Amino acid sequence: MSDLCYLVADIGATHARFQCCELNAQGTPSLLDEPLILSTKEYSVAAGLTAAVNLHWSQRAYAGALIAVAGPVDLKTGDVTVLNTGLLLTRGELENDFGCSVLCVNDFYAQAHAVPYLHDVLTLLSKSAQADMAAANAQPKALMGPGSGLGMAALIPEPANQWRVLASEGGHADLATGSFLEAELWSVLAQEHTHVCWETVLSGPGLVNLYRAVSSIWGSTAEALSPAEISAAGMSMSDPVCHQTLETFAGLLGSAAANFALTVGARGGVYLGGGLVAKLSGFLEASPLRRRFDERGDLSAYVQSIPLHLITQPEPGLLGASYCLASAIRQSSF
Numbered sequence: 001m002s003d004l005c006y007l008v009a010d011i012g013a014t015h016a017r018f019q020c021c022e023l024n025a026q027g028t029p030s031l032l033d034e035p036l037i038l039s040t041k042e043y044s045v046a047a048g049l050t051a052a053v054n055l056h057w058s059q060r061a062y063a064g065a066l067i068a069v070a071g072p073v074d075l076k077t078g079d080v081t082v083l084n085t086g087l088l089l090t091r092g093e094l095e096n097d098f099g100c101s102v103l104c105v106n107d108f109y110a111q112a113h114a115v116p117y118l119h120d121v122l123t124l125l126s127k128s129a130q131a132d133m134a135a136a137n138a139q140p141k142a143l144m145g146p147g148s149g150l151g152m153a154a155l156i157p158e159p160a161n162q163w164r165v166l167a168s169e170g171g172h173a174d175l176a177t178g179s180f181l182e183a184e185l186w187s188v189l190a191q192e193h194t195h196v197c198w199e200t201v202l203s204g205p206g207l208v209n210l211y212r213a214v215s216s217i218w219g220s221t222a223e224a225l226s227p228a229e230i231s232a233a234g235m236s237m238s239d240p241v242c243h244q245t246l247e248t249f250a251g252l253l254g255s256a257a258a259n260f261a262l263t264v265g266a267r268g269g270v271y272l273g274g275g276l277v278a279k280l281s282g283f284l285e286a287s288p289l290r291r292r293f294d295e296r297g298d299l300s301a302y303v304q305s306i307p308l309h310l311i312t313q314p315e316p317g318l319l320g321a322s323y324c325l326a327s328a329i330r331q332s333s334f
Contacts, residue, residue: 005032007053007065007098008325010107010317013084013148014204014275016040017315018053020060021322027330029322033057035315040082046089050097062100064334066325068110068317070149072169080104083149084205101334105324107317108151109167112143113327114320115155115271116163120313122281124290129304136307142266144171144257145274145311146206150199154264165324170260171199178255178292181217182248188213198256201249204276207231210252211245218244227276235283250284254292258303262296266306273311281310 006029010017019035036056043049071083078091094102141155150171156164175196177183189196189209201210204227211230215222218241225233225242233239234246257270270293277284289308296303313319328334 004061004063006322006325007057007060007062007100008318008321009053009065009067009069010110010315010321011040011049011067011082011089012070012107012317013040013082016043016049017318018056019315019318019322020057021325023326023329027326029326031318031322035318040085040087043087046087046093047097049087050094054097062098064100064325064329065094065098065102066110066321066328067094067102067104068107068321068324069104070107070147070151072167073104073106078102078104080106103325103328103334106151106153106167108143108145108153109165110324111145111151111273111317111320112153112155112165113163113323114316115141115143117319117323118271118309118311118313118316120311121271122285122310122312124285124308124310126290126294126304128294129301132305133307136268139268140264140266141268142257142260142264142270143273144260144270145272146199146202146204146253146276147274148204150202150206150256151274152260154260154266155268157268166264168260170263171202172197175200175252176255176259178251178295182252184217185210185213185248188216198252201252202256207245207249207276210249211242214245214248215241228279231276231280231283235280246280246283247288250280250287250289251292253284254289257289257308258293258296261293261303261306262299267302269307269309271309271311273316277310278312281312284310 005020020032069080144152152168152170154166212222234242
């Protein structure tokens with residue numbers, strides 16, 4: 001007899017992660033087995049992706065599935081396209097392939113549900129004002145993360161220790177420069193991109209864009225480096241252009257995080273996730289990140305009391321998807 005469980009997924013432009021989970025009598029989720037991690041770019045149609053999942057868990061039957069995807073969900077159909085790949089996930093086809101009800105949500109909407117349950121974070125506090133961590137727990141929170149794109153979401157506290165999550169596509173808001181160097185970099189980026197937004201520089205591909213722009217200003221030839229290679233050379237200081245790129249990346253990330261905190265009133269803390277943050281956490285701790293976060297003019301004191309957390313926990317997307325699933329079931333969204 002097949003084991004009955006729920007299926008959760010975190011699908012981005014680079015990786016598609018799947019894992020089974022179960023809910024206890026109180027509705028609290030627990031992830032089962034090890035996650036299945038696939039390369040999103042290897043699949044041009046959803047049927048190939050779902051077939052790989054069903055083959056991996058051939059003895060499983062699903063009571064329901066929550067699929068978190070890096071892209072905005074169509075409110076009428078429930079369908080979603082993975083940004084930066086064009087992979088279309090149609091709710092009806094997913095339900096047919098998995099044999100259960102399926103709910104598609106934005107990936108950072110799902111990941112935000114994990115924020116109250118994270119235990120592996122690196123907290124950066126302002127040097128001029130210390131946050132009241134106890135008071136912060138009851139205040140709105142913000143989540144953003146550079147990966148293949150730049151995801152954002154906000155959490156609003158509700159009674160009975162519950163949280164309402166607000167999805168956001170703020171990563172596609174116009175890039176705001178905070179220095180003469182960044183203004184010059186914007187002018188270079190604008191020659192190659194029809195719309196220069198935060199994601200243009202705060203993402204894996206954005207790091208490459210930023211490296212190319214810094215190279216242009218320095219008058220050097222940009223090499224064909226990957227985000228990982230730029231990061232490695234920048235952290236080791238073996239390449240001054242790569243190091244300048246990372247310093248600029250950190251400053252822009254601090255500004256973007258502070259802007260988002262001011263926009264949603266996230267006095268409960270800003271959480272920075274995504275694959276890049278986890279890999280760069282040691283560098284970011286000593287970078288201009290926190291200083292740029294604090295530099296908000298008349299509202300500097302306001303943001304200096306906000307804790308800034310770097311998420312280092314493995315697979316926060318799947319953890320968030322499991323709690324998002326539990327919330328959807330509790331609210332009868334399936």
